[in-house]
Amino acid sequence: MDISVVVTFHNENLLAHWMLNMFARTRGHAERQGLRVEMICVLDSANEDTTRIVTNHDTLRATDTVIPVTNRDQAVSRNDGIRLAKGAYIAIVDGDDYYSEAWLMNAHGRAREMSDKAIVHPEYIVSFGTVHSVRRVIDQERDHYPLASCLKIHPWVSTAFAPTEIFRDIPYHTRNTQAGFGYEDWHWNLEVVSAGYRHVTARGTALYYRRKAVSMLTQDTHRGVTIRPTGFFRRPDKWAKWAEVSR
Amino acid sequence: MGAAAWQYRLQRIGLGVTRGLSSKARARWLTTFYGAYQVLLGRGEALTWGDTAGRQKISRLRGFYRVARLHGQRHILPGVWRYLEGDAVPMPATAARGIDPSLFPSWMIGDLKAIAEVEPALYPSPDFLACFHRWQAPVNSAPGEVYAALWGQLKTSHYDVIVMAPWLREGGADKGVLQYTDHYANTFERVLLITTRPETSPWVTRVAPSVEVLETGRVLSHLPPEDQIAVVLRLLLELSPALVHVVQSDIGWRVISGFGGAIRANGAKILVSSFAHELNGSGRKAGYAATYLPAAREHLNGVLTDNIPFAHQLIREFALRPETVWPVHFWVDETSRAMTTAPTDRADTKHVLWASRVCLQKRPDLLLGIATAMPDILFDVYGSPDNETATLYRKLQRLENVHAHGIYGNFDEIVRDKRFDAFLYTTDSDGLPNVLLEATMAGLPIVCPTHIGGIRDLVSQDTGYPVADAGCIGDYVTALREILANPEEARRRAENALAVCRTRHTKSAFLASMGAVMVSVGMTHDVPRLATNQDRRSIAS
Numbered sequence: 001m002d003i004s005v006v007v008t009f010h011n012e013n014l015l016a017h018w019m020l021n022m023f024a025r026t027r028g029h030a031e032r033q034g035l036r037v038e039m040i041c042v043l044d045s046a047n048e049d050t051t052r053i054v055t056n057h058d059t060l061r062a063t064d065t066v067i068p069v070t071n072r073d074q075a076v077s078r079n080d081g082i083r084l085a086k087g088a089y090i091a092i093v094d095g096d097d098y099y100s101e102a103w104l105m106n107a108h109g110r111a112r113e114m115s116d117k118a119i120v121h122p123e124y125i126v127s128f129g130t131v132h133s134v135r136r137v138i139d140q141e142r143d144h145y146p147l148a149s150c151l152k153i154h155p156w157v158s159t160a161f162a163p164t165e166i167f168r169d170i171p172y173h174t175r176n177t178q179a180g181f182g183y184e185d186w187h188w189n190l191e192v193v194s195a196g197y198r199h200v201t202a203r204g205t206a207l208y209y210r211r212k213a214v215s216m217l218t219q220d221t222h223r224g225v226t227i228r229p230t231g232f233f234r235r236p237d238k239w240a241k242w243a244e245v246s247r
Numbered sequence: 248m249g250a251a252a253w254q255y256r257l258q259r260i261g262l263g264v265t266r267g268l269s270s271k272a273r274a275r276w277l278t279t280f281y282g283a284y285q286v287l288l289g290r291g292e293a294l295t296w297g298d299t300a301g302r303q304k305i306s307r308l309r310g311f312y313r314v315a316r317l318h319g320q321r322h323i324l325p326g327v328w329r330y331l332e333g334d335a336v337p338m339p340a341t342a343a344r345g346i347d348p349s350l351f352p353s354w355m356i357g358d359l360k361a362i363a364e365v366e367p368a369l370y371p372s373p374d375f376l377a378c379f380h381r382w383q384a385p386v387n388s389a390p391g392e393v394y395a396a397l398w399g400q401l402k403t404s405h406y407d408v409i410v411m412a413p414w415l416r417e418g419g420a421d422k423g424v425l426q427y428t429d430h431y432a433n434t435f436e437r438v439l440l441i442t443t444r445p446e447t448s449p450w451v452t453r454v455a456p457s458v459e460v461l462e463t464g465r466v467l468s469h470l471p472p473e474d475q476i477a478v479v480l481r482l483l484l485e486l487s488p489a490l491v492h493v494v495q496s497d498i499g500w501r502v503i504s505g506f507g508g509a510i511r512a513n514g515a516k517i518l519v520s521s522f523a524h525e526l527n528g529s530g531r532k533a534g535y536a537a538t539y540l541p542a543a544r545e546h547l548n549g550v551l552t553d554n555i556p557f558a559h560q561l562i563r564e565f566a567l568r569p570e571t572v573w574p575v576h577f578w579v580d581e582t583s584r585a586m587t588t589a590p591t592d593r594a595d596t597k598h599v600l601w602a603s604r605v606c607l608q609k610r611p612d613l614l615l616g617i618a619t620a621m622p623d624i625l626f627d628v629y630g631s632p633d634n635e636t637a638t639l640y641r642k643l644q645r646l647e648n649v650h651a652h653g654i655y656g657n658f659d660e661i662v663r664d665k666r667f668d669a670f671l672y673t674t675d676s677d678g679l680p681n682v683l684l685e686a687t688m689a690g691l692p693i694v695c696p697t698h699i700g701g702i703r704d705l706v707s708q709d710t711g712y713p714v715a716d717a718g719c720i721g722d723y724v725t726a727l728r729e730i731l732a733n734p735e736e737a738r739r740r741a742e743n744a745l746a747v748c749r750t751r752h753t754k755s756a757f758l759a760s761m762g763a764v765m766v767s768v769g770m771t772h773d774v775p776r777l778a779t780n781q782d783r784r785s786i787a788s
Contacts, residue, residue, distance in 0.1 A: 133379060137384075176512065
């Protein structure tokens with residue numbers, strides 16, 4: 001297996017149906033280029049409608065996996081999916097967003113191009129819903145982005161593609177907003193930087209990101225949570241080196 | 248000023264560097280700029296035209312623009328806008344008309360058309376695409392750079408105890424900070440004292456050598472408040488102390504109030520010290536406890552006071568669990584000059600001592616009234632005025648029976664060569680002021696209001712001369728006359744007060760109390776409970 005797509009669902013209902021419909025296009029594109037792709041759908045405390053839609057969806061195959069869990073935690077659920085992955089690479093996606101047709105294919109190519117030393121994100125984030133914006137994602141091979149900014153700003157995104165061993169070596173950390181910790185994607189993206197990996201983008205791809213009035217991000221912001229301690233902040237002397245643009 | 252220079256200065260403000268601006272210009276631009284800057288760069292949420300919050304934020308931005316226009320620098324606004332841009336800021340309506348082809352490459356249009364097959368609302372029609380604006384990840388390096396600079400000053404990446412205080416300078420609370428840090432230095436291996444105000448801390452030299460001091464105030468003061476919190480919070484999380492103790496540090500309180508849960512979840516115990524309520528200009532309770540305890544209380548392992556009355560008050564007002572509130576009395580040097588300045592039966596002029604910071608809280612207006620009402624008594628006044636009390640101080644200086652000596656180094660120096668008949672203390676709000684302990688150790692009978700803060704912890708009818716109405720000049724005059732008329736009784740009360748100090752305000756009693764606190768909050772430092780067991784029982788009941 002070349003690529004395991006780990007997708008988490010909660011209460012997406014119809015949006016889960018649309019997402020899986022669209023992802024079939026992305027998977028088909030990759031498979032036409034010779035890549036083998038499996039889907040691992042993690043139903044985290046999903047409601048009945050979402051569970052029914054995902055479990056019975058036409059695009060899922062016998063080789064794909066659907067696992068119900070009751071974590072109520074995106075990070076832990078992703079780790080559950082990662083544990084089951086048989087692919088050499090893992091793509092982390094969300095159950096209510098859309099992705100470019102070329103996302104898996106181009107991300108795979110970019111990861112190989114980077115000798116598997118990078119986390120690949122879509123080149124653009126097209127936000128729709130409560131916000132309409134087009135954002136080009138920072139590619140550390142092309143853009144100089146001062147890592148000092150990461151104290152307050154998360155310049156990357158949860159959608160990530162990387163070799164499976166990176167996800168297993170550096171698992172996502174539980175959110176635990178009750179205890180004041182959230183932003184698990186921000187934390188993970190900094191953890192991988194401090195482990196020596198780069199954040200790059202797959203040209204010609206986008207995440208079509210559904211912005212809701214109340215999202216986990218806005219909840220985190222309003223709850224006053226912060227990201228967990230990370231080695232990234234214990235080595236500020238390395239920030240300049242980690243931010244170097246190699247070409 | 249040219250446009251380039253204007254923009255340069257604006258950007259420097261944004262980066263936290265305001266050198267070269269007059270204080271007036273700085274204040275004006277900080278007000279307008281930070282309003283926009285914080286909204287744009289300090290939040291992860293998006294601005295939208297539609298909701299009320301978005302309209303308010305954009306209204307603030309327009310205010311910023313108006314200021315720019317007034318200064319005739321409108322032509323550089325696009326550059327400033329780009330500088331501020333970064334969060335999901337909608338372009339002005341006029342700029343959003345039409346489709347920016349560079350926003351939507353052909354493959355993206357193809358994606359959207361395909362997506363519209365399942366979700367038709369996303370069809371890339373001109374009207375739909377015209378809703379979009381370009382966004383880029385903001386760059387806001389200043390707080391991260393400050394964090395990195397502070398981190399670089401540290402000798403290690405982990406501390407057992409972090410004490411946060413505003414500064415270390417001449418003052419009672421500062422002596423308390425020194426006593427806390429001395430205790431921690433003797434108990435734990437790695438202790439860090441973080442000072443958070445931009446002023447200098449001359450008493451840093453008095454900190455135990457093994458305690459590291461990180462002075463953050465100056466660099467933090469260049470950041471907006473929200474960024475200051477981000478920096479301090481990150482330090483507290485990454486340094487993973489076993490104990491955080493906040494003593495009068497505003498940033499410390501704000502971090503604990505907002506993010507105490509994360510600090511606790513990271514393995515730290517949290518203590519705060521609070522000594523009294525302060526009163527604002529309208530007489531309303533203010534200060535750290537009133538401002539921050541409601542939000543911070545759920546995250547605290549303990550609250551330390553320096554007096555029993557305020558401990559009771561905190562429990563009553565904030566529903567704190569009694570076992571988490573600790574009166575830890577500060578200690579005074581037992582070898583100080585006790586009784587050497589005891590009142591005498593001298594027939595010559597009587598001397599009253601007043602020593603404190605000359606600030607409004609300490610009611611120099613009352614001192615002025617008392618001195619005016621007692622022209623036959625000499626008042627020796629120690630302490631320097633601040634901006635708010637300069638005029639009052641000059642009036643004091645003009646009185647023939649007032650000797651205004653200015654700032655003093657320590658109390659012992661005052662009483663070393665002079666004899667005083669009484670110590671007068673005036674105040675609006677206080678804990679248990681250190682200067683009262685020092686006056687007691689010097690053998691002086693004390694006249695002061697006792698229904699304020701924790702003063703009645705020490706001064707009662709048996710140990711001093713309480714004034715019932717803190718604002719009544721006549722009551723102070725009566726009490727002082729009573730001392731002068733009956734020095735034997737004054738001496739008796741002063742000796743009683745001294746006995747209280749020698750029992751309760753000793754180093755051993757302080758260490759015992761701190762040891763009990765450490766055991767209570769789960770720090771593995773077992774010190775037998777000694778002198779304060781009675782206090783504990785009093786609080787528990």
